[in-house]
Amino acid sequence: MSSAQPLDRRTKKTKQHLRNALASLIQETDFQSITVQDITERADINRATFYSHYRDKYDFVEKIAEEILGEFKDILNTEGSTSSHLSSTYQLNLSIFMHIKKYNIFYKTIFSRKGSSKFLMQLLDILNASIDRRRTLKHTYGNERVVPTDIVNSFIASAYIGVIKNWIDHEMPYPPEYIAEKLTYLLERKMQE
Numbered sequence: 204m205s206s207a208q209p210l211d212r213r214t215k216k217t218k219q220h221l222r223n224a225l226a227s228l229i230q231e232t233d234f235q236s237i238t239v240q241d242i243t244e245r246a247d248i249n250r251a252t253f254y255s256h257y258r259d260k261y262d263f264v265e266k267i268a269e270e271i272l273g274e275f276k277d278i279l280n281t282e283g284s285t286s287s288h289l290s291s292t293y294q295l296n297l298s299i300f301m302h303i304k305k306y307n308i309f310y311k312t313i314f315s316r317k318g319s320s321k322f323l324m325q326l327l328d329i330l331n332a333s334i335d336r337r338r339t340l341k342h343t344y345g346n347e348r349v350v351p352t353d354i355v356n357s358f359i360a361s362a363y364i365g366v367i368k369n370w371i372d373h374e375m376p377y378p379p380e381y382i383a384e385k386l387t388y389l390l391e392r393k394m395q396e
Contacts, residue, residue, distance in 0.1 A: 218256065220246040222267060226308040233317050234264070268313075268322050271306050272329060278302055279333035293387040300379035303367055307375065314368045323364075330360035359390070 224245035228237045239260050243250050257263040278298045303310050313322045334356045366386055370377070377385075 214256075217246075217248060217252060220248055221253065221256075221263065225263070225267070229308060229312055234260075234312070235317075267309065268319075268325070271309050272322070272325055275299075275302055275326070276329050276333075279329065292391055293383055296383035296386045296390075297379055299363070300367075300370070300382045303371070304375060304379055307371060310367065311371050314371055327360055327364060330363055331356050334359050362389075 221242060224242050225237070228241055228245055237260065239250060239253055242260065242263070243253050253263075257266065279295070313319055313326070335352070363386075366382065370382055
């Protein structure tokens with residue numbers, strides 16, 4: 204076992220403690236009121252350790268968002284390679300909602316009134332880019348598209364955002380499998396009508 208592995212494991216553990224501390228604090232108060240001292244005390248980690256990884260609490264949140272949104276982007280880029288289009292859409296939707304559930308505090312925060320519109324716009328951009336890559340429009344009349352691609356992509360991305368926000372706002376009353384199934388139905392069946 205190399206000496207780099209324990210250090211890497213400790214670093215991951217430290218960062219996870221800091222993330223958990225922030226998640227816990229955000230449930231109690233708004234982000235603006237939280238200090239680095241609050242985060243480090245809750246995580247039981249000294250401030251010097253925090254500052255060895257992050258410049259300030261804003262850099263900390265930015266890094267968390269980059270990681271979570273990067274994972275979201277990876278899901279959109281890797282899911283959907285099965286032979287059946289319907290099953291691939293379901294798998295993609297299931298992966299999306301499992302991810303949202305895993306990071307529900309982050310998403311609850313960005314969808315709240317005090318959340319950052321910057322992260323919400325990044326999420327929308329990621330969805331739009333993925334939809335643009337995947338979408339083959341069947342709504343054509345001759346050589347002319349009935350609905351321009353950018354409008355359809357925006358409509359679908361906004362629908363995802365709306366469903367995610369509603370699910371989070373209502374404390375995720377349905378399991379990810381149920382949401383994935385219903386969203387797949389709406390996207391695959393109703394969009395064809």
